[in-house]
Amino acid sequence: xxxxxxxxxxxxxxxxxxxxxxxxxxxxxxxxxxxxxxxxxxxxxxxxxxxxxxxxxxxxxxxxxxxxxxxxxxxxxxxxxxxxxxxxxxxxxxxxxxxxxxxxxxxxxxxxxxxxxxxxxxxxxxxxxxxxxxxxxxxxxxxxxxxxxxxxxxxxxxxxxxxxxxxxxxxxxxxxxxxxxxxxxxxxxxxxxxxxxxxxxxxxxxxxxxxxxxxxxxxxxxxxxxxxxxxxxxxxxxxxxxxxxxxxxxxxxxxxxxxxxxxxxxxxxxxxxxxxxxxxxxxxxxxxxxxxxxxxxxxxxxxxxxxxxxxxxxxxxxxxxxxxxxxxxxxxxxxxxxxxxxxxxxxxxxxxxxxxxxxxxxxxxxxxxxxxxxxxxxxxxxxxxxxxxxxxxxxxxxxxxxxxxxxxxxxxxxxxxxxxxxxxxxxxxxxxxxxxxxxxxxxxxxxxxxxxxxxxxxxxxxxxxxxxxxxxxxxxxxxxxxxxxxxxxxxxxxxxxxxxxxxxxxxxxxxxxxxxxxxxxxxxxxxxxxxxxxxxxxxxxx
Amino acid sequence: xxxxxxxxxxxxxxxxxxxxxxxxxxxxxxxxxxxxxxxxxxxxxxxxxxxxxxxxxxxxxxxxxxxxxxxxxxxxxxxxxxxxxxxxxxxxxxxxxxxxxxxxxxxxxxxxxxxxxxxxxxxxxxxxxxxxxxxxxxxxxxxxxxxxxxxxxxxxxxxxxxxxxxxxxxxxxxxxxxxxxxxxxxxxxxxxxxxxxxxxxxxxxxxxxxxxxxxxxxxxxxxxxxxxxxxxxxxxxxxxxxxxxxxxxxxxxxxxxxxxxxxxxxxxxxxxxxxxxxxxxxxxxxxxxxxxxxxxxxxxxxxxxxxxxxxxxxxxxx
Ligand code: HEM
Numbered sequence: 001x002x003x004x005x006x007x008x009x010x011x012x013x014x015x016x017x018x019x020x021x022x023x024x025x026x027x028x029x030x031x032x033x034x035x036x037x038x039x040x041x042x043x044x045x046x047x048x049x050x051x052x053x054x055x056x057x058x059x060x061x062x063x064x065x066x067x068x069x070x071x072x073x074x075x076x077x078x079x080x081x082x083x084x085x086x087x088x089x090x091x092x093x094x095x096x097x098x099x100x101x102x103x104x105x106x107x108x109x110x111x112x113x114x115x116x117x118x119x120x121x122x123x124x125x126x127x128x129x130x131x132x133x134x135x136x137x138x139x140x141x142x143x144x145x146x147x148x149x150x151x152x153x154x155x156x157x158x159x160x161x162x163x164x165x166x167x168x169x170x171x172x173x174x175x176x177x178x179x180x181x182x183x184x185x186x187x188x189x190x191x192x193x194x195x196x197x198x199x200x201x202x203x204x205x206x207x208x209x210x211x212x213x214x215x216x217x218x219x220x221x222x223x224x225x226x227x228x229x230x231x232x233x234x235x236x237x238x239x240x241x242x243x244x245x246x247x248x249x250x251x252x253x254x255x256x257x258x259x260x261x262x263x264x265x266x267x268x269x270x271x272x273x274x275x276x277x278x279x280x281x282x283x284x285x286x287x288x289x290x291x292x293x294x295x296x297x298x299x300x301x302x303x304x305x306x307x308x309x310x311x312x313x314x315x316x317x318x319x320x321x322x323x324x325x326x327x328x329x330x331x332x333x334x335x336x337x338x339x340x341x342x343x344x345x346x347x348x349x350x351x352x353x354x355x356x357x358x359x360x361x362x363x364x365x366x367x368x369x370x371x372x373x374x375x376x377x378x379x380x381x382x383x384x385x386x387x388x389x390x391x392x393x394x395x396x397x398x399x400x401x402x403x404x405x406x407x408x409x410x411x412x413x414x415x416x417x418x419x420x421x422x423x424x425x426x427x428x429x430x431x432x433x434x435x436x437x438x439x440x441x442x443x444x445x446x447x448x449x450x451x452x453x454x455x456x457x458x459x460x461x462x463x464x465x466x467x468x469x470x471x472x473x474x475x476x477x478x479x480x481x482x483x484x485x486x487x488x489x490x491x492x493x494x495x496x497x498x499x500x501x502x503x504x505x506x507x508x509x510x511x512x513x514x515x516x517x518x519x520x521x522x523x524x525x526x527x528x529x530x531x532x533x534x535x536x537x538x539x540x541x542x
Numbered sequence: 543x544x545x546x547x548x549x550x551x552x553x554x555x556x557x558x559x560x561x562x563x564x565x566x567x568x569x570x571x572x573x574x575x576x577x578x579x580x581x582x583x584x585x586x587x588x589x590x591x592x593x594x595x596x597x598x599x600x601x602x603x604x605x606x607x608x609x610x611x612x613x614x615x616x617x618x619x620x621x622x623x624x625x626x627x628x629x630x631x632x633x634x635x636x637x638x639x640x641x642x643x644x645x646x647x648x649x650x651x652x653x654x655x656x657x658x659x660x661x662x663x664x665x666x667x668x669x670x671x672x673x674x675x676x677x678x679x680x681x682x683x684x685x686x687x688x689x690x691x692x693x694x695x696x697x698x699x700x701x702x703x704x705x706x707x708x709x710x711x712x713x714x715x716x717x718x719x720x721x722x723x724x725x726x727x728x729x730x731x732x733x734x735x736x737x738x739x740x741x742x743x744x745x746x747x748x749x750x751x752x753x754x755x756x757x758x759x760x761x762x763x764x765x766x767x768x769x770x771x772x773x774x775x776x777x778x779x780x781x782x783x784x785x786x787x788x789x790x791x792x793x794x795x796x797x798x799x800x801x802x803x804x805x806x807x808x809x810x811x812x813x814x815x816x817x818x819x820x821x822x823x824x825x826x827x828x829x830x831x832x833x834x835x836x837x838x839x840x841x842x843x844x845x846x847x848x849x850x851x852x853x854x855x856x857x858x859x860x
Contacts (some may be wrong), residue, residue, distance in 0.1 A: 033820065033821045034821055034823075034824075036817060037814055037818060037821055037824065040810050040813055040814040041814055043810050044806075044811050044839070047803050047806060047807050047810075048807065050803055051798075051803035051807075051847070052800075052851070055798060057797075058797060058798055058799060085798075086798050198796070207793065207794065254705070257702055258702055259702070259704050262704075262707055263708055264706075264708065265708055266708050286708070287709050287711070287791060288711060288714075288787075288790055288791050290790065290793065299792060299793045451792070452793075453793035455793075455794070455795075458789060458795060462782075462786065462795075465782040465785070466782070469778055469779055472774070472775045472778060473775050476771045476774070476775060477771075506767060507768065
């Protein structure tokens, strides 16, 4: 493309003396094509660690595991923000520099472009035969064979081929394909739009998730979230005021074949109250089919089982009753691990930990496990700890983990060599803890994680993406070119017309344009004879 | 619901296409062997290279001096090779169609199917190019990776015909994956062209007569650019469609999941290729190297990220 020639070929020159000169030099370097190229490479290179090292924003659990396994390395990674590559100062520096370079390069190019669009197609060069495509036609003498008529015919033919035509003395100049530069500018500008969309999403958006058990409700307020990330400009009072109740979670799994147990269909049946006072309505959330509630979208996240238990303490009082979410540890059989903490039990606090197995099986290698994700033979396998749960230490604890530092494991009996108590319960079974109470397995419910997201930047980002694509197509497939036609009389008084063309980008079919004009000239001068110039033999097919 | 008979037919057609592609590869190799012998014996430089690039087969014959027997034989093998390639493509296409019918969905829902589809796309792009350019010489360099991909697909990656997991049940699967898979095929053809360009460019610089059958390096560079210019917007579209789908499935259109990150890296490197071609000092060899780097990133994303690095996009399909 010609309008950028100056920036494209700027060879590195030594910086001039003086602050202003330096600044100008630095700016020219920054906005050069070479710099853009290098920055693009750096951007690609910089993204690589973000895909290979666990990222806090993508998989926080993996980051913690990595830290435990390689504490030394992790502290180095921390220094280089390698657990948060995409929000790290150095990654931001690369893309901000790229954006500055882009804008710095777009502004002058837009100016040149606007001038080029308004300008007349350039004057006819002296030596047309030097151009890559050239033909000369000698017209038969006749009424319509004077140079002016020939030029008018050629101009009409070029206009039909959607060229912009400009008349000069004894010649015409025509150009088409301005859309290429338009497309190129639109493409690059749209990248800025996409970035703005992303920024808006970060500033004004929110994302959160909450685990909800069947039968429970969720109202869209800050306190109900297990996890909530709001942008700095997001106002929590603006959370849309809906309430959801999870009525039922339905799942269907592959029954046979080598993918037995693979998920086939999930649906969360919910009752929605759009705003306080609105009538409740039934709806469903499926994967790929989020619920749209007043600017927020609600997505279906992971799911699992919550066994329901009743715990009585040593005094026979019911100290706990309810469903406790267990976390799946095996995606195939959906074996789930979890704990039940009973701080109110007397004489000592109680903690149960173990597995929920939807379709229980047992072998010597694996111990108890589950063969299918649906509850076909549900079992709750638990062991028990008594003592201090450590809940009053003020240190936040995971609800899925038991801190056993101040607890002792409950044994089968009080004998010295007694085994730790482990029991596998079917629905309705009760495990008795000598002197400490009992636990009854009442049943199970399912839970889902509901993910709520609000992103006001998504429409601008999408529009930017669509615009970028359109610009890109124009920029890559529109083939700008120029055609010149000159007509004069030779010594014998016949009209000689020269037609020549020049490509302004890779690969337009210049021969077709020139042939088109020549055809038009010949047919209006019906018995015209032509002598094509040798330079145009055997045009390539491409 | 899976129609086992159709799934079976699909498998057989794919095996048949592998066989036919292998024969096509042999024939196309034979063409190379015969033509290089001939070209080694004669002064090729006399043949206007421009004519070789653009013109169809018969026109080449007109320009060249009287054809010696080896050349005729090469021509015959070439034609046979191309016909076999077309036949293989049709069998392959039939195989994928049956797979789709067997499972009542588009046949690109796991790695076996993605790989077979991208091999099909590579063949499709190559065969479409042969209609426009005289580039039968490229055949070997496309059929070989296609055979490798299909071989890998039917052995390591094979998955029984099955229904889709919920995450993939979306019309964005149809749109996003077809764009990605076609890009994969076209990237393969583009990479083959860039490699040939580099080899040819080297030969021209050192005055060696190897690959004299190929068009001039400049012409190769131009065709390689055409292919990349076709695939870059398609890949851009695939990435955008993927982002829209991610937004619909997970509530965010971009999350720097490893798969997304490598799609982005691939995109940026190919953008750098397009820039390099417009930058003095980067045109030609270096630009071709950038394009190949882009292809490397694409392959990394497909094989290493899909099979080794875990993320949300784990549809390897076992
Ligand atoms: C944000 C990163 C950028 C990306 C992703 C990008 C991407 C692209 C792509 C894909 C093309 C090929 C389409 C076409 O030929 O029009 C292109 C062309 C171009 N870009 Fe960029 N670009 C970026 C930044 C820049 C910057 C900073 C400059 C200024 C130095 C620049 C200058 C150009 C020019 C002059 C062309 C036309 C080259 C030609 O004639 O083929 N780009 N860009």
